[in-house]
Amino acid sequence: MHYPFEVPAIEDDASLQNRSYPAKKLDMTGITLPTELVPNWKEEAINIFAELLEHQKDLRVFMDSCVRCGNCAAACQFFLGTGDPKNMPVARAELLRKVYRKYFTAAGKLFSNAENAVELTEEVLEEWATYFYQCSECRRCAVFCPYGIDTGQITMAAREIMARIGVATKYVTEVVHKVYQTGNNLGIWPLAWKDSCEFLEEELKEQYGKDIPLPVDAKGAEVLLVAPSADNFVNVNTMMGYAVMFYAAGINWTTSTYCDEGGNFGMFLNYFNQKRTNQRIVKAGKELGVKSIIWGECGHAWRAGFPFTNTFNEDMSDFDPPYPKHICEFTYDLMKKGAFKLDKSGNDDVKVTYHDPCNVARASNATLRMGMLEWPREMIRNTCNNFVEMHKDTIREKTYCCGAGAGLLADELMPLRMAGGKPRAEACRAVGANYLATPCAICKANLPLVMEHWKVPAEVGGVHDLFMKALIL
Amino acid sequence: MNLPTVLFSILGWITILLFAGGLTYRIYIYAKTPMPLKIPVNTPPTMPGVVGSMAIEVTLFRKVFKTNPLLWFGSWIFHVSLLLVVLRHLRFFFYPVPNWVMFFYTIGIYAGYAILISSVFLLARRLVSERNAYVSLPVDYYLLLHLIGIAASGLWMNYHERIYLVDVKAFILGLFSFSLNAPDMEPVLVVHLLLVFALFVYFPFSKLLHAPGVFFSPTMIQRNDIEKRRKVNPWDYDVPAEPFYTFENFEDKRTDKHPDGIEYPPGWKRKVEYHKYKKGE
Numbered sequence: 001m002h003y004p005f006e007v008p009a010i011e012d013d014a015s016l017q018n019r020s021y022p023a024k025k026l027d028m029t030g031i032t033l034p035t036e037l038v039p040n041w042k043e044e045a046i047n048i049f050a051e052l053l054e055h056q057k058d059l060r061v062f063m064d065s066c067v068r069c070g071n072c073a074a075a076c077q078f079f080l081g082t083g084d085p086k087n088m089p090v091a092r093a094e095l096l097r098k099v100y101r102k103y104f105t106a107a108g109k110l111f112s113n114a115e116n117a118v119e120l121t122e123e124v125l126e127e128w129a130t131y132f133y134q135c136s137e138c139r140r141c142a143v144f145c146p147y148g149i150d151t152g153q154i155t156m157a158a159r160e161i162m163a164r165i166g167v168a169t170k171y172v173t174e175v176v177h178k179v180y181q182t183g184n185n186l187g188i189w190p191l192a193w194k195d196s197c198e199f200l201e202e203e204l205k206e207q208y209g210k211d212i213p214l215p216v217d218a219k220g221a222e223v224l225l226v227a228p229s230a231d232n233f234v235n236v237n238t239m240m241g242y243a244v245m246f247y248a249a250g251i252n253w254t255t256s257t258y259c260d261e262g263g264n265f266g267m268f269l270n271y272f273n274q275k276r277t278n279q280r281i282v283k284a285g286k287e288l289g290v291k292s293i294i295w296g297e298c299g300h301a302w303r304a305g306f307p308f309t310n311t312f313n314e315d316m317s318d319f320d321p322p323y324p325k326h327i328c329e330f331t332y333d334l335m336k337k338g339a340f341k342l343d344k345s346g347n348d349d350v351k352v353t354y355h356d357p358c359n360v361a362r363a364s365n366a367t368l369r370m371g372m373l374e375w376p377r378e379m380i381r382n383t384c385n386n387f388v389e390m391h392k393d394t395i396r397e398k399t400y401c402c403g404a405g406a407g408l409l410a411d412e413l414m415p416l417r418m419a420g421g422k423p424r425a426e427a428c429r430a431v432g433a434n435y436l437a438t439p440c441a442i443c444k445a446n447l448p449l450v451m452e453h454w455k456v457p458a459e460v461g462g463v464h465d466l467f468m469k470a471l472i473l
Numbered sequence: 474m475n476l477p478t479v480l481f482s483i484l485g486w487i488t489i490l491l492f493a494g495g496l497t498y499r500i501y502i503y504a505k506t507p508m509p510l511k512i513p514v515n516t517p518p519t520m521p522g523v524v525g526s527m528a529i530e531v532t533l534f535r536k537v538f539k540t541n542p543l544l545w546f547g548s549w550i551f552h553v554s555l556l557l558v559v560l561r562h563l564r565f566f567f568y569p570v571p572n573w574v575m576f577f578y579t580i581g582i583y584a585g586y587a588i589l590i591s592s593v594f595l596l597a598r599r600l601v602s603e604r605n606a607y608v609s610l611p612v613d614y615y616l617l618l619h620l621i622g623i624a625a626s627g628l629w630m631n632y633h634e635r636i637y638l639v640d641v642k643a644f645i646l647g648l649f650s651f652s653l654n655a656p657d658m659e660p661v662l663v664v665h666l667l668l669v670f671a672l673f674v675y676f677p678f679s680k681l682l683h684a685p686g687v688f689f690s691p692t693m694i695q696r697n698d699i700e701k702r703r704k705v706n707p708w709d710y711d712v713p714a715e716p717f718y719t720f721e722n723f724e725d726k727r728t729d730k731h732p733d734g735i736e737y738p739p740g741w742k743r744k745v746e747y748h749k750y751k752k753g754e
Contacts, residue, residue: 010603055708057508058691064499065686068613069548070605071541085607094608107678114611139692142514144540146530147683148692153512180715190720217719257720271509276712287717307511310703323700362514397515 005426007074008083015084018416020133020169020407027173030180031266031273034166041165042120046103048161053104058153063100065147066090072141072151077400078134081419086131089141089151095127096158129167132158134416136405137268138358143397155406160270168269171410175265176273183258183280184229185265190257196232197255200240208473212247214239217288218254224285225255225327226262226305227296228441231462235444238297241464245331248471249339253294259284262301263441268407275312278304282313292320294327297439297462299405302326302372303359326360328375328439328463335382346470347384350459353433354380354389355424355447356399357440373397376439376463383470394427402438404446414449421450429456436460478653481666485648488670495677496685503689509706513695523696531687547598551591557584558627565638565645582631588624592617612679619672626665636662 025035038044053060072089074080079087086092094116101108101117108117118124137152162168178187188196197214204212215221223246231239232255246253259280266273285293293316295305305324309316316322334340360372373396380387394400403420404413424447428436436447436458447460517523529535534552537545561581564570596617599609630636636659647654658666675681688694 007604010607053506055507055509057503057506057689058512060506061503061686061689061691064680064682065690067680067683068605068608068610069537069544070599070602070608071537071544073604073608085604088604088608090608105678107675111612114615116610116612139514142692144536146534146537147687148514148690150512150514150692153692190718190723194720217721257723258715258717272712275709276714279712279714283714283717307513307699307704310699311510311706311709315703321700 005423007080010085011083012085015078015082015087015134015416015419016130018082018134018413019130020171020410021412023168023170023173027170027177028166028168030177031173031269033163033168033173033269037166041125044165045120045125045161048164049100049103049157052157052160053100056153056157058150059157062093062147062149062154063097063104066093066097066149067147069146071146072144072149075141075144076135076151077138077140077403077420077423078136078416081403081422082416086127087134089135089145089149092131092135093149093151093154095124095131096154099124125162125167128158128162132162133169133407134413136358136401136403136408136420138401138405139362140358140398140400143362152406156267159268163269169407169410172265172268172407175407176269176277179261179265179277179280183256184261185263186229186233186261188229188233188260193229193232193255193257193260200232200236200243203236204240204243208244210247210473212243214243215252215254217257218252220289221252221254222291223251223253224288224290224293225253225296226259226281226284226293226301227255227327228263228298228301229261230441230445231296231298232260235441235462235465237465237468238444238462241462241468242296242327244468244471244473245334245340245464248341248473249334254288254290256284256288258287262295262298262305264300264304265407267300267304274304274308278309278312281305282309282316285319290319292325294325294330296327297441297464299357299359299440299442302357303363306363326372326375326439328372328379331464331467332375332378335379341472342383342470343472344383344385344470347466348386350384350435350466351386351388351433352380352384352435352437352466353387353428353431353458354395354463355402355428355436355438355443356395356397357438357443358399358401358405360439361397361399376437379463379467380437383466388431388433390427390431390433394423400424400427402440402443402446403450404442409442409445417446418450418453421446422454425450425454425456428458429454434458435466437463437466439463481658481663482644482648482653484667484670485644486651488673489648492673492676499677499682500685503685507707508691508695509708511695511699511704512691513697514692516693516695516697518696518698518701520696523694527688527693530693544598547591547594550587551595554584554587554591557581558588558624565642566649568642568646582628585624585628585631589621589628592621592624596621616679616681619668623665623668623672626661626668629661630659630665634659634661 028035068090076087076089098116098118099120101115102119108115132155135155137155139150139152142148142150175185178185182189194216197216200214225242264274264277266277295301309324354377389395400423402424403417408417434457439462444460451458517526534545534549537548557577558581561577563574599605599613643654
């Protein structure tokens with residue numbers, strides 16, 4: 001079953017008005033992209049398309065393989081929320097496929113009506129810019145597709161074509177540009193980062209009466225924590241949770257102002273910016289001389305970090321482990337070794353449910369052994385008395401996106417974000433939980449609004465928030 | 474031997490050439506295109522594991538079964554009967570006919586009916602469901618009708634218009650040994666063969682490529698062993714890296730030169746020394 005609730009009826013162009021603002025020139029130059037639509041954009045776009053087809057097996061295979069069985073249709077939270085047929089993954093991919101057929105297949109050239117092959121025109125480009133920026137690359141469709149077609153990859157390819165001819169959104173380009181200037185997505189300057197860490201130290205001093213450090217740029221620390229910058233600024237309970245956990249385990253850790261962000265918004269634009277953003281992490285680790293790099297509670301950070309870091313960087317063999325490690329795995333390992341004294345009654349005031357962030361659940365080592373589907377759950381089970389699971393078709397590898405992934409967390413897309421979060425809100429309402437734990441900064445930013453919009457009385461927070469409340473120092 | 478005979482043989486050869494050549498070319502393209510990144514969706518971590526899960530996937534359609542039992546019922550029956558019918562037709566390609574091919578002699582007929590019924594079911598599915606109707610292209614309906622045509626003409630020959638099979642076999646063996654021997658054909662056999670030729674010609678240019686494509690789908694065939702081995706991108710290129718800084722010296726290390734010399738907003742380059750800043754100077 002796709003969806004334990006009612007699937008909406010089709011309504012043409014229901015989501016057409018949800019469009020992102022176009023990118024600003026300053027940001028586009030800062031991230032090495034054309035500032036406006038290049039003059040010969042049609043030829044340019046087809047050339048880039050041909051290059052991607054030559055470079056990417058996934059795109060090449062996914063373009064041919066779809067039989068339009070419709071199994072993915074009701075899998076997408078944006079379709080479930082908006083009812084716009086172009087938000088069905090198969091229809092979204094069709095926007096790119098119809099151009100592919102026209103320029104790259106014989107059948108499409110001969111029978112363009114029966115095969116639905118169309119030329120790349122301005123209308124088609126408009127459609128691309130609208131609907132490929134209504135996809136959160138969450139890959140839920142890939143779980144349902146019998147051929148493993150990942151519409152997220154198709155979206156990435158379409159966005160790369162658009163970015164390189166000068167079409168991108170303000171939110172995504174702004175964020176990537178900020179990373180190159182300040183080291184993080186929120187644009188927090190290094191001194192402000194240091195200041196905010198000191199503020200949190202004072203906060204912890206008040207709470208625990210102990211000097212619990214949040215070190216910044218500490219050379220020779222054991223662990224470099226690459227957390228989402230929002231944890232330092234917005235979801236401070238999660239950041240304090242990390243600090244308390246490291247303190248209790250007696251581990252010498254640090255953050256880096258060169259790379260105080262795990263999330264990789266370059267992934268939503270093109271390969272160049274994705275790699276450029278990613279290699280900052282390993283560079284920071286090497287310059288600071290840390291033993292291990294640990295990824296914080298962030299969905300995109302994990303999606304761009306776990307599978308790709310070893311590809312984008314020469315090697316991670318200087319580090320232990322020589323591959324990206326998630327903080328939930330780290331804490332779980334220590335917890336199993338008995339490093340913490342935990343008191344579950346600290347979380348008795350909440351009824352907890354766990355929302356798998358889409359990019360964590362489907363980007364990870366999550367099959368035969370314990371993976372990112374189990375570690376956070378084990379942490380919650382060991383720190384809370386009241387833990388309930390949502391409907392089985394809405395969790396684990398079939399989890400929904402919060403509705404704002406992949407650069408959709410822009411204010412102008414608010415109706416789309418609320419619609420995309422609806423399935424998650426309904427699933428949460430059905431189990432009556434009042435605390436939704438999730439290890440993802442984007443989920444923590446969007447889901448509170450979603451819960452409020454759909455009138456679900458649930459608070460949203462991190463896994464380490466709960467851990468901190470149950471930990472006895 | 475007459476003109477239609479010659480034409481029919483030539484059509485057969487063109488079909489074989491386009492089908493085999495086109496399919497080989499597509500598979501070659503799929504195989505040689507590099508995969509830059511790791512994108513497995515919850516696959517097993519070892520090669521035997523992946524082979525096993527793919528085997529289950531392509532024989533039992535596990536994903537469809539788990540998510541959409543009704544579609545599974547239609548599509549699995551459809552594909553299995555297609556396979557059985559193809560196996561039954563192998564008796565036209567071997568001389569002498571091996572025993573195992575004769576095993577499919579009776580079951581192949583039932584499979585013919587199953588193709589008819591499941592094709593109609595799949596066609597109805599596209600028409601009845603609003604979502605499926607939206608995503609279906611003309612060619613999707615056409616292909617199902619085409620298959621219904623092939624199955625119906627085949628079954629018709631089996632019951633109503635028995636044809637002289639030895640001639641048909643001679644024609645097919647002739648195709649593969651490059652000799653011209655075509656029988657005098659009943660119209661229904663001509664229709665049957667032409668439809669089959671058309672299907673095979675269309676195969677390497679269409680969505681029917683899902684058959685070889687599924688074996689190259691990176692989300693399903695990549696091992697989930699990111700921790701164990703480094704994935705190398707064969708066409709990787711270097712991208713610039715900003716110089717490293719700490720919060721104490723980042724003002725000195727930052728590259729403030731913007732490409733194209735665009736002016737930054739005021740206050741952007743203001744230098745603040747951390748220790749003075751803390752003292753409130």
